[in-house]
Amino acid sequence: MHSLQPVFVPQSVAIVGASSDPDRIGGRLLRFLLEAKYKGAIYPINKSGAVEIQGLPAFASVSDIPGQVDQAVIVVPPPGVASALMESIAKGVKCVVVLTSGFAELGEEGRAAQDKLVAMCREAGVRMLGPNSLGLLNVDTRYFATFSTVLYGLQPRSGSISLATQSGAFGSCAYGMATLRGLGLSKIIATGNEADIDVAECIDYLAEDPQTKVICAALESCRDGQRLRAALLKAAAAGKPVLVMKVGRTELGAAAASTHTGSLAGNDAVFDAVFQECGAYRPESIEEMLDIAYYCTVTGRLPPNNALGIITGSGGIGVLMADHAGDLNLTMPALSPDGVAAAQALLPFAVAANPLDMTAQVTSVPDGISRTTEVMLKHGNYGTVFAYLAHAGLAPDRFSSTIDRLAELRLQYPDKDLVMVMLSAHQSTEKLEAIGIPVFADPTRAMKAMGAAAKMAAQRNHLYAMPTHKLVSTRLSDVGSEQGAKHVLKMAGLPVLSEQVCTTAESASQFATQIGFPVVAKIASPDIQHKTEIGGVLLNLQDAAAVKAGFEILLARAQQHAPHAHIEGVLITPMVKGGVETILGVQVDPTFGPMILFGAGGTSVELFKDVALASAPLTPASARRLMEKVKSTALLRGWRGSPPADEAAVVNALCQLSEFAMAHADQLQSVDINPLLVQQNGAVCLDAVISLKTSH
Amino acid sequence: MHSLQPVFVPQSVAIVGASSDPDRIGGRLLRFLLEAKYKGAIYPINKSGAVEIQGLPAFASVSDIPGQVDQAVIVVPPPGVASALMESIAKGVKCVVVLTSGFAELGEEGRAAQDKLVAMCREAGVRMLGPNSLGLLNVDTRYFATFSTVLYGLQPRSGSISLATQSGAFGSCAYGMATLRGLGLSKIIATGNEADIDVAECIDYLAEDPQTKVICAALESCRDGQRLRAALLKAAAAGKPVLVMKVGRTELGAAAASTHTGSLAGNDAVFDAVFQECGAYRPESIEEMLDIAYYCTVTGRLPPNNALGIITGSGGIGVLMADHAGDLNLTMPALSPDGVAAAQALLPFAVAANPLDMTAQVTSVPDGISRTTEVMLKHGNYGTVFAYLAHAGLAPDRFSSTIDRLAELRLQYPDKDLVMVMLSAHQSTEKLEAIGIPVFADPTRAMKAMGAAAKMAAQRNHLYAMPTHKLVSTRLSDVGSEQGAKHVLKMAGLPVLSEQVCTTAESASQFATQIGFPVVAKIASPDIQHKTEIGGVLLNLQDAAAVKAGFEILLARAQQHAPHAHIEGVLITPMVKGGVETILGVQVDPTFGPMILFGAGGTSVELFKDVALASAPLTPASARRLMEKVKSTALLRGWRGSPPADEAAVVNALCQLSEFAMAHADQLQSVDINPLLVQQNGAVCLDAVISLKTSH
Numbered sequence A, B: 001m002h003s004l005q006p007v008f009v010p011q012s013v014a015i016v017g018a019s020s021d022p023d024r025i026g027g028r029l030l031r032f033l034l035e036a037k038y039k040g041a042i043y044p045i046n047k048s049g050a051v052e053i054q055g056l057p058a059f060a061s062v063s064d065i066p067g068q069v070d071q072a073v074i075v076v077p078p079p080g081v082a083s084a085l086m087e088s089i090a091k092g093v094k095c096v097v098v099l100t101s102g103f104a105e106l107g108e109e110g111r112a113a114q115d116k117l118v119a120m121c122r123e124a125g126v127r128m129l130g131p132n133s134l135g136l137l138n139v140d141t142r143y144f145a146t147f148s149t150v151l152y153g154l155q156p157r158s159g160s161i162s163l164a165t166q167s168g169a170f171g172s173c174a175y176g177m178a179t180l181r182g183l184g185l186s187k188i189i190a191t192g193n194e195a196d197i198d199v200a201e202c203i204d205y206l207a208e209d210p211q212t213k214v215i216c217a218a219l220e221s222c223r224d225g226q227r228l229r230a231a232l233l234k235a236a237a238a239g240k241p242v243l244v245m246k247v248g249r250t251e252l253g254a255a256a257a258s259t260h261t262g263s264l265a266g267n268d269a270v271f272d273a274v275f276q277e278c279g280a281y282r283p284e285s286i287e288e289m290l291d292i293a294y295y296c297t298v299t300g301r302l303p304p305n306n307a308l309g310i311i312t313g314s315g316g317i318g319v320l321m322a323d324h325a326g327d328l329n330l331t332m333p334a335l336s337p338d339g340v341a342a343a344q345a346l347l348p349f350a351v352a353a354n355p356l357d358m359t360a361q362v363t364s365v366p367d368g369i370s371r372t373t374e375v376m377l378k379h380g381n382y383g384t385v386f387a388y389l390a391h392a393g394l395a396p397d398r399f400s401s402t403i404d405r406l407a408e409l410r411l412q413y414p415d416k417d418l419v420m421v422m423l424s425a426h427q428s429t430e431k432l433e434a435i436g437i438p439v440f441a442d443p444t445r446a447m448k449a450m451g452a453a454a455k456m457a458a459q460r461n462h463l464y465a466m467p468t469h470k471l472v473s474t475r476l477s478d479v480g481s482e483q484g485a486k487h488v489l490k491m492a493g494l495p496v497l498s499e500q501v502c503t504t505a506e507s508a509s510q511f512a513t514q515i516g517f518p519v520v521a522k523i524a525s526p527d528i529q530h531k532t533e534i535g536g537v538l539l540n541l542q543d544a545a546a547v548k549a550g551f552e553i554l555l556a557r558a559q560q561h562a563p564h565a566h567i568e569g570v571l572i573t574p575m576v577k578g579g580v581e582t583i584l585g586v587q588v589d590p591t592f593g594p595m596i597l598f599g600a601g602g603t604s605v606e607l608f609k610d611v612a613l614a615s616a617p618l619t620p621a622s623a624r625r626l627m628e629k630v631k632s633t634a635l636l637r638g639w640r641g642s643p644p645a646d647e648a649a650v651v652n653a654l655c656q657l658s659e660f661a662m663a664h665a666d667q668l669q670s671v672d673i674n675p676l677l678v679q680q681n682g683a684v685c686l687d688a689v690i691s692l693k694t695s696h
Helices: A025-035 A078-091 A108-124 A168-180 A199-208 A225-237 A251-261 A268-277 A286-299 A315-327 A337-346 A360-364 A368-379 A396-412 A426-434 A443-459 A482-491 A505-515 A544-561 A604-608 A620-628 A631-636 A647-663 B025-035 B078-091 B108-124 B168-180 B199-208 B225-237 B251-261 B268-277 B286-299 B315-327 B337-346 B360-364 B368-379 B396-412 B426-434 B443-459 B482-491 B505-515 B544-561 B604-608 B620-628 B631-636 B647-663
Strands: A012-016 A041-045 A071-074 A095-098 A127-129 A135-138 A143-145 A157-165 A184-190 A214-219 A242-246 A308-312 A384-388 A417-421 A500-502 A519-524 A537-541 A569-574 A580-589 A593-600 A611-615 A668-678 A683-685 A688-692 B012-016 B041-045 B071-074 B095-098 B127-129 B135-138 B143-145 B157-165 B184-190 B214-219 B242-246 B308-312 B384-388 B417-421 B500-502 B519-524 B537-541 B569-574 B580-589 B593-600 B611-615 B668-678 B683-685 B688-692
Touching: A012 A025, A012 A078, A025 A041, A025 A143, A071 A078, A078 A095, A078 A108, A108 A127, A157 A168, A157 A199, A157 A286, A168 A184, A168 A214, A168 A286, A168 B315, A199 A214, A199 A225, A214 A286, A225 A242, A225 A268, A242 A268, A242 A286, A251 B315, A268 A611, A286 A417, A286 A443, A286 B443, A308 A315, A308 A368, A315 A384, A315 A443, A315 B168, A315 B251, A337 A368, A360 A368, A368 A384, A368 A396, A384 A443, A396 A417, A396 A426, A417 A443, A443 B286, A482 A519, A482 A668, A482 A688, A500 A505, A505 A519, A505 A544, A505 A569, A519 A544, A537 A544, A544 A569, A580 A631, A580 A647, A593 A604, A593 A620, A593 A631, A593 A647, A604 A631, A604 B604, A604 B631, A611 A620, A620 A647, A631 B604, A647 A668, A647 A683, B012 B025, B012 B078, B025 B041, B025 B143, B071 B078, B078 B095, B078 B108, B108 B127, B157 B168, B157 B199, B157 B286, B168 B184, B168 B214, B168 B286, B199 B214, B199 B225, B214 B286, B225 B242, B225 B268, B242 B268, B242 B286, B268 B611, B286 B417, B286 B443, B308 B315, B308 B368, B315 B384, B315 B443, B337 B368, B360 B368, B368 B384, B368 B396, B384 B443, B396 B417, B396 B426, B417 B443, B482 B519, B482 B668, B482 B688, B500 B505, B505 B519, B505 B544, B505 B569, B519 B544, B537 B544, B544 B569, B580 B631, B580 B647, B593 B604, B593 B620, B593 B631, B593 B647, B604 B631, B611 B620, B620 B647, B647 B668, B647 B683
Parallel strands: A012 A041, A012 A071, A071 A095, A095 A127, A157 A184, A157 A214, A214 A242, A308 A384, A384 A417, B012 B041, B012 B071, B071 B095, B095 B127, B157 B184, B157 B214, B214 B242, B308 B384, B384 B417
Antiparallel strands: A135 A143, A135 A184, A500 A569, A519 A537, A519 A569, A580 A593, A580 A668, A593 A611, A668 A683, A668 A688, B135 B143, B135 B184, B500 B569, B519 B537, B519 B569, B580 B593, B580 B668, B593 B611, B668 B683, B668 B688
8 A cells, every 4th residue: 555545545534723613724624524525534623622513523632532543634823733743643643734834934943843743753654744735635535635715616526637736826726727627636735845745755646546647746846856756757657647847947937936935946957857757748837737637638648649630620720730730849741642532532622631621611521520530540640630620619519410420430540539629618528528539729729738748658768767776986086177087087988088297398298299299288287277268278289399388388377377276287188189079067966866968069058058968877878869959969960061970989978977977976066078079980078077065 | 091991891781692591601691790780781682583681671783772882792602703793893882802712722713713803893993802701890880791600609799809810710710719718809800812902901900990909910921021011010100919820830830831822831930020020929829819919908008018026825836927937038126125125014924025925924914915916016116017816816705805906006006017817707807807907817828928918019119110212223243153242242332352263373373462361262163052062162372382273273173073164263362260150141032022131150050040030121220139139149249258259340231231132122032141250340251142033
């Protein structure tokens, strides 16, 4: 049994802080439970000693309850929470739901009080939701443990969409929007301060919950990246779409988030990468989240493939939908020759293309719409067929024979999805949904829902593999200088040129002669980060004399511009020409651990943010996918007639870097290899900086 | 009086092809007019000789009508249209609306028949809507001249949004969606084949129509770019928001459009540029178009400025909205110190930031919501204040005192806009709308509507100035070669290096000595377009000997790789080093005339499509705006510590190129200056290609 089962499906509940006033928080909670006709035992607790609250026998303390209690919901003011918790634990509850606020969200003092609650629960083996949670709703078992006033106006419809959210207000908003549009819900839970149970663990539960078909989630932060990854992967393995919102995307948003939660919003691009690798989709709005959830619950799955066939009663709307298909990376293959023949036989005036514009002619063909639909289902290799039918659904009586025919087609072509875009009366919509056909009014929203679902399906072909063992690592040291960093990376298997820090002009020229001219000379100092800015790099030195002279020039410049820097000498390396500059990096994210960064091509990183991230460890295949996300990777592939560069060498370097990052994740803060120069044969790190965590 | 006045506001109408069957096209048209209670005279015409149709006296021909007829609506089958038109003209109608399809949209034969109708109308000075039009709706005068079945289910609500659309189906879709959500409409017109009246002219009419406050439009193509520009500018001058959709954006969409309309979709980026320059916004979906129209009709204007203040009952939703503000280039300035003090006095537990999270505390403060709103209106310099209020609107009774207070605030702060985001019952929404406050359920849609309106307002600070006179031009010739093109551009005032085509090695070395070393030598041949590919360019020739040798090498390479090319000699130019490469171009668009293109920075044009377009003629200010749209323009501004390049020289070159393009628009097809090398002082065209229209 999942450890959150008693949270979502308690057999009995004590409401600690229940009130007789059905509009006060503790009363509202009880009232909603009663109105919902929850079948389990409900025990109102109020230390006032009332013998009856809202018609139920009441108790002064949880310990007074005669029978077994699965869950205690605590709504007493903050000072009373600890003792209520203690009594509940003593009574033997399996879990507590703390709705009371006034803990970690208020500052240090609140955090300390909260930590005490956690410690009590941990010791007793009791799970805790909250504090500062808005509670939960199990629509299936009618267990409504929340005081959200949204229940005054809106009763949930039972269905298969579940929602796990940190913010209760966010949950109320999504709940309200879903309910107003008639979407059916299974479970909704607000985790609040997440002192124990977090959104990740709720996703884990919902992944195995048989009533939940689609999981929606909303995060403001994440405490345990591995737990979130594992939960998302479990949901993906269960074939359940996961739609997860994470606010704080843009600079303005992140600024707002930091005032709001008092914590840094985390690296947003890392969340993006992790969601994608774990097969979850990140909607940009609540409405989009609900659109996709609706789409997938009605079709019952993610789209079978990326290929889309469109039937339309309007050329213009057909083109609009094709525009979106282009944006969404969907394909719109042409009809097969048989399909063209079939379409022309049916609608001689129409152009048998995709989109297939039925023209006004379709109205004069018996069963025209369903027969055109059949042509598309039968002859195109379309996983999904969209039909734009204007306002056909507004006349349910006239449209009902078409629906009957579409129902037959659904059975005949079970591997393909059908979607209707039209204005539709409730009656038509409901019948179509019952046979697995989603109905949208706006063509754009329909396309976007399908595009998102198709993207999720594609991502799930390449899921992240969680590392199964920790890599053995030695302690990193002496990485503060360029040559130290490069040495460590060389040991880790990355391609680094022969180089040496020389302390005299003579030894510099000797080493240069040994490795062959031309060479590069750079000032070597842990105190000088930006060497080029002080003229600390000399390129293309052609002979021993130039190296000797260069040695003196560099020392003089260092003396002039950084008189207090500790100078280790001059670094001599071979001068490498040609090739494509790329950037490789590691960022050890506090939540998600080591992330590997790739970028390519000079100004493109800064100007166009043309970089991408992937979770370590990388496999050669995931390294290649990482490279695919970067547009400038095209520069490696024979750009403007130049010979192709050695992509395999980049893949190899990325994998070695990933292994290095995994082995030293505890010590590392970041690695920057800039550039890794990629040549026709091989690649080489020309510069590298390694930063360790300050505690090391 | 606007020449379309009789189209939109006829006093009397003949329905040619009226039928007694209210479900057939000609009957439906009449039925809708009767049901709408149109006040003008209606004359059903049917050559069957029926004396009465749907209760009205009927006539066999328009000529039989006793009185004056403003408009004839023709719905007879195609063969009868010409004679119906002739009779209508003879009767003295001011305009005809041809709903019959089967003309230019079917091919050449249909086009010829359509051209005859146009000729008849032109000769008689009669305006024509259609053919293949779905008609029009004037909600104000109850003139419903359409057979769209969408009117079976949905009656329009009167309001101030008007819609001009080429595609009738698109119009029906937008009409249906608008009406289902309760938006009020003024006029809707479908222009169909646009044989005479087009969408541009309808926009021109709506710009001066007093009932229309917001203009929506949908184009599939545009015949007269100048007319469209003029109409959009007129609407902007009238302060009316214009929301124009143009399908065929993406490759898939354009492919779909070409099968659908049988015409090229036109250069989509040109439409983008023109819409922006003329102060119109291009929504990506019908729903977005309606959201913005709703926003602007309720607030009665475009946003006063870009600054946004947010009040929220949920931290998470506040961050979500701030995320969108970031995407939409809105600003969210902090509250003033007075504002912070006022907010803290009101809500001691809240962080007085922007977004201002009211927390649950607001419920315990009397008039908490409206008083917080007042703080934002009074103390922030926010043109617009958003309030996220969860589901407050679902309890109209409890919320009504807040609405009363907000109404007072609206009067007190007339220069600022207020927008509510919440779930809301119809009753609350209607009251808020009546006091100028739009209400949205989805926070994202609300933000996007505001962002679009703010963008439109900003664009209207820099509107395109239509050219008032034609530039005097001389005929272009000899532009087929690089040196010919550069010579012409030099004459037009663009910076071009001294250069000369030399026919002997001796003259080449002499010219090189004269202009100074180093030089570049290029093979000069109208038949060799891609010189570098055959090794036809030699850089950095240092002395006379190198030039002489180079001359022979180039001739030999040309002989080898292009034995049949006509070789004019070798072009000698100074070798220029350093500087930032930019691209300048002209594309003479068949619809919109000469467009000026700017791009910068090597691979960025191809890899990131980092180019922008602007309509000629450019002013220095519009040239600078064009440059602002290109991210790589940053490379001109002291990138990575390099000295800033001469932006003014680029502005000047753009303006000269624009003048050249205006003067030769009739002859030119395109100009490509690639690169214009921009140095610290000045800029210079290093290569140029001019293409003329094939007819020249």
